[in-house]
Structures are given as structure tokens and as C-alpha cells.
Amino acid sequence: MSNEAQDYVDAMAEKRGYVLDYHKIMAAADFPVLQAANHVVNSAYLEERTLDRKTKELLFVLSLTVMRAPLPQLRSHIQVALDLGLSPQEILEAIEIALPEAGIVAFQYGVEAWQSVVNVDPLEPRVKVHSGKAE
Template identity: 75%
Template sequence: MSEAQEYIDQMATSRGYVLDYHKVMAAADFPALQAANDLVQAAYLSERLLDRKTKELLFILSLTVMRAPKPQLKSHIQVGLSLGLSPQEILEAIEISLPEAGIVSFQYGVEAWAEVVGAERLEPTVSVHTGTE
């Protein structure tokens, strides 16, 4: 097994996910991937004053505000759940985006969250205009 493959496997184990760019960089420019991952390790993965759950909530919030690619946001929601965060805790973090980033970012985050957690929906029992007529 190559050093790059071992590194990607270790990333998957420690993070709980591997993004497509990690896979590409492992094959195309392994030293650059290592350098980028060292920064992520220090700022995000290593527990210092903030624990991993708190950092994950902040990461989910920042990805929501930036409207990061939905698979990336969803993977962090899944990591948060695997760390023991409740769906409601994650939703509350996403809700923080509303006053600062606006409704579009908020809706984007809620949509990703709902897809991951299988959120229930209440449908109107009255006739509504769908906007497609």
C-alpha cells in the first residue's frame, strides 16, 4: 500500500469522511494535501479549548453561510450526528445563519439538514398557490 493511500485511509478514519478533492490531491500532489491537512488538523480536528462537537457545529454553520457544496455540508451534518450531536442541536446551529447570512443561506442549510435527518414535513390542509400556474 502506498504512503498516499495509507494517509487517505487514516484521514477517513479520523475525520469520518474524505472529500473528493482529498482523493484527487492524494494522487496528484500528496505533499500539498499533507500541508493542507496539517492546518485542518490543528484548527478543526485537534481538541484544544473547543471540543470536537462544538467545532463541528461551527463548521456546519460556516458551510451553511458559505453555501458550500451540499455533499460537503451533508457530510459534516452526518459527522456531527456520529459525534453525538442531536438533529435539533445541528438545526439550531444552522438557524444562527438566518440573521447574518439571510434566508437563502438558511434555507440551503435547512434543506441539507432535512435530507440527512429525514425531517418530517407538515403539508397545508388548505389549497395553496404553487407559483407554477
């Protein structure tokens, strides 16, 4: 990886608060394409225009939930939302929007990712039940 590519990845981490595996791979393998893709992300997501960064982050969490994006990616955006000052409840409400349109599976996926970041202790039933997990 060139010094320019390394500096670019470092700047991405500083500005976004995260870098994804594909960012690191593309920096090493095809730096110009990473720059082009990142330009689109900067314009649509990172730069404040009419929507502020918090609103965009909630929309990003919702869209990643609906698409059932890789869990590390979804978790990183939940963490960024928290770092931006959004409450766990605000983030959960964004995930809940997935329920009527994308269905219970996408919603459950988002809730599980959210819980793993915010560490909510689930309530367990006091009666014996099956685990509720697919086996």
C-alpha cells in the same frame, strides 16, 4: 496513487469520518499539498484544544451553511455531528444562526441539507398552494 498516499487517505477517513472528493484528487495529483492542507485542518478543526470536537463541528456546519458549500460537504459534516452525539435539534440551532447574519437563502440551504440527513418529514398544508419551489 502511491501506497503512502492511499494509507493517508484511509487514515483521514478513519479520523474524520469522511473524505471529500478534493482529498482523493489531491492524494493522487499532489500528495504533499494535501498533507500541508490537512495539517492546517487537523490543527484548527480536528485536534481538541479549548473547544471540543462537538463545538467545532457545529461551527463547521454553520460556516459551511453560510458559505453555501457543496451539499455533499455540508451533509457529511451534519452526519459527523450526529455521529459525535449531537442531536438533530442542536445541529438545526447552529444552522439557524445563519438566518440573521447570512440571510434566508443561506438558512434555507442549510435546512434543506439538514433535512436530507436527519429525514424530518415536513408538514404539508391542507389547502392547495403553489409548490414553493423555483421553476
